[in-house]
Amino acid sequence: MSAAPTSAKAVALRVELDINGVAADVRADLATTLLTVLRDELHLTAAKRGCNQGVCGACTVEVDGVPMRSCLSLAHGCVERPVRTLEGLLETPRMQALQRAFAASGAFQCGFCTPGMLVAAHALLAADPNPDEAAVRRALSGNLCRCTGYARIVAAVRDAATALGAASGGTA
Ligand code: FES
Ligand code: FES
The missing domain is CATH 3.10.20.30 (Beta-grasp domain)
Incomplete structure (x- = not known):
C-alpha cells in the first residue's frame, strides 16, 4: 500500500x-x-x-x-x-521631519490614519524632495482620513520638505 x-x-x-x-x-x-x-x-x-x-x-x-x-x-x-x-523608519531624518511637522501642524486627530500617511509621505519625499500641493495630494490620495479634512496633513508634508531642504542647505 x-x-x-x-x-x-x-x-x-x-x-x-x-x-x-x-x-x-x-x-x-x-x-x-x-x-x-x-x-x-x-x-x-x-x-x-x-x-x-x-x-x-x-x-x-x-x-x-x-x-x-x-x-x-x-x-x-x-x-x-x-x-x-x-x-x-522612525529614525530617518525624513521621518523625523515629518513627525515634527505633523505635530506642529496638528495634522492628526484620532491618529488612526497617521502611520499610513507618514509612510506614504516618507516615500513621496524620497522620490520628490520638494512636492507641490497637487503632488502631495496625489501621493496621499489612497490614504483616507475621517478627521482632519486633509489640509493640515498636506501642509505638514510640505513643511517637512521645506525643513529638510533647509537642513541640507537647499540641495535636498
Ligand atoms: S487596512 Fe489595508 S487598505 Fe485599509
Ligand atoms: S486623524 Fe483620524 S482618521 Fe485621520
Missing part, C-alpha cells in the same frame, strides 16, 4: 522576510497577508487594520521603497523584498 500523499494543510509553512532590516522567520501560509504577519506574528502594530480590503491605506508600509497596502500584500510575495514599517 502506498503512503498517503502529504496534504498541503499538514505542512506548517514558514517564510523568511526582511522586516526593518532584520531577518524574520515567520509562520505564514500562502494566503497570509503581510499585515497579519506584521501585527499578529511580529507585534509591529503601527500599520493599522482599518478596512482590511485595500481601501483606507491605514496599513501602508514600504516594500522595496514603495508604499504598499499590507492588507493586500501576501507575505510570500515579499520574500527578498525589504519591508519597512513605520517602526523601522
Whole structure:
C-alpha cells in the first residue's frame, strides 16, 4: 500500500522576510497577508487594520521603497523584498521631519490614519524632495482620513520638505 500523499494543510509553512532590516522567520501560509504577519506574528502594530480590503491605506508600509497596502500584500510575495514599517523608519531624518511637522501642524486627530500617511509621505519625499500641493495630494490620495479634512496633513508634508531642504542647505 502506498503512503498517503502529504496534504498541503499538514505542512506548517514558514517564510523568511526582511522586516526593518532584520531577518524574520515567520509562520505564514500562502494566503497570509503581510499585515497579519506584521501585527499578529511580529507585534509591529503601527500599520493599522482599518478596512482590511485595500481601501483606507491605514496599513501602508514600504516594500522595496514603495508604499504598499499590507492588507493586500501576501507575505510570500515579499520574500527578498525589504519591508519597512513605520517602526523601522522612525529614525530617518525624513521621518523625523515629518513627525515634527505633523505635530506642529496638528495634522492628526484620532491618529488612526497617521502611520499610513507618514509612510506614504516618507516615500513621496524620497522620490520628490520638494512636492507641490497637487503632488502631495496625489501621493496621499489612497490614504483616507475621517478627521482632519486633509489640509493640515498636506501642509505638514510640505513643511517637512521645506525643513529638510533647509537642513541640507537647499540641495535636498
Ligand atoms: S487596512 Fe489595508 S487598505 Fe485599509
Ligand atoms: S486623524 Fe483620524 S482618521 Fe485621520
